[in-house]
Amino acid sequence: MNWTTKVWEEARPLYDKIIAMPFNQELMHGTLPLQKFTFYMAQDALYLKDFGRALAIIGGRLTDSDHMLAFSEFATGAIVVERALHTGYFKLFGVNEQAVTPSPTCLLYTHFLLTKAAVANVEEAVAAVLPCFWIYQKVGEHIYAQQRADRENPYKEWIDTYAGEAFSKSVNRALAIADKLAEHADLKTEQAMTEAFITATRLEWMFWDAAYRQESWPI
Template sequence: MTWTESVWQRIDPLYKKIIHLPFNQELLKGSLPREKFKFYLAQDAYYLGEFGKALSTISGRLSDLDHVLAFSNFASGAIVVERALHEGYFQTLGLPHEVKPSPTCLLYTNFLLNQAAYANVEKAVAAVLPCFWIYKEVGDYIYAAQTQSEMNPYQNWIDTYAGEDFARSVHKAIQITDQLAEKLSPEGQEDMFEAFEMASKLEWMFWESAYRLEKWGV
């Protein structure tokens, strides 16, 4: 069993909670209130910009040139998606171009940036993996569970994360993480899991906070 296979088993109960969150269940049905989706997209755009910075930082710390190139491409891909959100959804939904991060979004992005800069690189890679992997699994789950009788107003989002291009990136990220984990001791692999688990928890918090339209309490 690979490292990623073993850690997915360990966070599977959390993943099941994520797919059964009201946000994702209503997104699946197309009944998610527009305001909640708008809030989520604005926070996601902010997140993707910071995520791209974290990926770029990790790219510069990796030693294998294939890994360097992959993470450089991941970083540019995150920025491209962020730009596409601004040019597409931001205009059609009337979202402001200056996004202030919610408490959860700021917590999540600061965690990733900290891991990318200061943790050992294997742990940093493990920290960014849930954003790839959990999003892909959620996208696949929603796509497979949809009824095709009515057009979902959020179909474009669903298609993005259930698409083949994103799947290739996820597969590459998983492959690299396993290659790095193979070289570590059991203790080092457990350190990687701690980062992977924390990021998975923050993924749950991100969707849950979007459904609540989370605000700063001041």
């Protein structure tokens, strides 16, 4: 059994909680309050900038040229998504991106990824960034499959992006790289990969929950 199959079995209860949380249920039905989605998109734009940095750092540390190229393209793709998807919504909803500051959860998540990218072994670093690919694909595909044909969802563009074929190809590429790295890893490294993946998956849940609560700093 490859590593991604094993880690998904361990992460599945967390994924089920992510699907069931109010943010994603209401997004699926198109009933999510606009201010909650706007808060989420603004935080996600900040997140994706640092996610792109983490991908670029990992790419520079990988030794396989195909893996290096893939992570370079992932980093570029994160920026493209940020500019296209977020800019469109910001204009539509009148969001001033320059006025947005990171929430506590956003800062926690990006610092986790950047730290793993810079100082953890590269296998663990790859595992840490994987949920942002894989969980989003799974959530996007689930929401897309559950949509009602007789109702126009105001968040259709977001859903289509993460349920789309182009994003799926990137996810599959990232999963293949993770499995290849795990094949040559010792037991301790593989366990570190799993722990990093599970932690990042928890942070994915926290990120959506923070958006639903429109989290702010306590003082």
